[in-house]
Amino acid sequence: MLDSKTIEIVQSTAPVLKQHSEQIGKKFYELLFAKAPDLYNLFNQTNQKRGLQQEALGYAVYAAGEHITNLDAIMPVITRVTQKHRAIGVKPEQYPLVGETLLEAVKEVLGSAATDEIIGAWGKAYEYIAEAFIQIEQDLYKESKEQAGGWEGFRSFTVTRKVAESDDVTSFYLEPSDKQALAGFEPGQYLTIKAQVPGEKYTHIRHYSLSDAPGKSYYRISVKRERSNEGKPAGIVSNDLHDRIQEGDSLLFSAPAGDFTLDHTDDHLVLIGGGIGVTPLMSMINTVADQSPGREVTFVQAAANGNNHPFKEHLARLANSHPNLRCFTAYSSPTEKDLGSESFSHKGYVDAAWLRSILPSGPALYYFCGSVSFMKAINQALKELEIPKERIHYEAFSPIAILDEE
Structure with a gap:
């Protein structure tokens, strides 16, 4: 366990790291790849070029420091990260290099403000946090390998x-x-x-x-x-x-x-997907159709038009053959052909006003997925509709998976 002095230093300096999180993330990856270029094989290089992983790292460092005495408070972030670490094959022996490089990045960005005392405290904090991550990831590796049909690696x-x-x-x-x-x-x-x-x-x-x-x-x-x-x-x-x-x-x-998983209850299920973000929701609605014929589902999909509407025919068949499944589609740029089609429900974007007209009146569980901008819009719409936060679940196809920090 960390001593009180270390905790005090880490929590008091966490806001400073947040303020410089983008620069710290950028410098970290620059130093890391210079030391171990083979790690390019583990990281999404497109997200590197876009700066998304750098921003996500900076947020994670700040959040871990702020909640160093209660990591359960950021368990959704920890769970998401450890699932991805298991998926790409991060190993315990890689953590020391990451910690060493992270501290170097902090020193380079903060300069003289990063005193030996501060760097020492964050070094202890990193070791503490790394131990927690490693244990969770080892459990995930074991679970993956030991289940029927499971495997380790690729x-x-x-x-x-x-x-x-x-x-x-x-x-x-x-x-x-x-x-x-x-x-x-x-x-x-x-x-x-x-x-x-x-x-x-x-x-x-x-x-x-x-x-x-x-x-x-x-x-x-x-x-x-x-x-x-x-x-x-x-x-x-x-x-x-x-x-x-x-x-x-x-x-x-x-x-x-992955931690974005279907709740296996009888609660009404609302699935909202934008673009390719509909893919995990297809697994969910197909599962309900196969295994839970009585569970009510409202499926909302956003697409540009009918030409860019994946699974259109399949969803129409599901809705026609399963009275418990209702499917709605919003086209932002519908063609003339779309306007008279069975799959067309709404012209424009998915917003609170339209959702209010199609969503169930009673309690429901809400799952949504898509681009960060789409999900921020949906999250805001659900807030306007006063949907309880604990009934909302989302998946981001981006390392930046926090929609707000309230």
């Missing part, structure tokens, strides 16, 4: 089917190349791919939500082709999957992970 899967779901989304059906058993998963979890893209020096790690219900003979991920703002291709891994990977090819994945 396992080869064969693409048995490749199916276009919309103009820009394609599903990949994956079966174990060794023909052995397949581990179960919770609806909402993701797979992590280790992709070797031709022409790239390092492997690329990406997380892709499982988009079908568990209990099948396959896993399914659904991937959006990413484009830059100028319309030129972006997304190294997603485009490689779309353009190069074909049925019969093999890919490497770690076991299912």
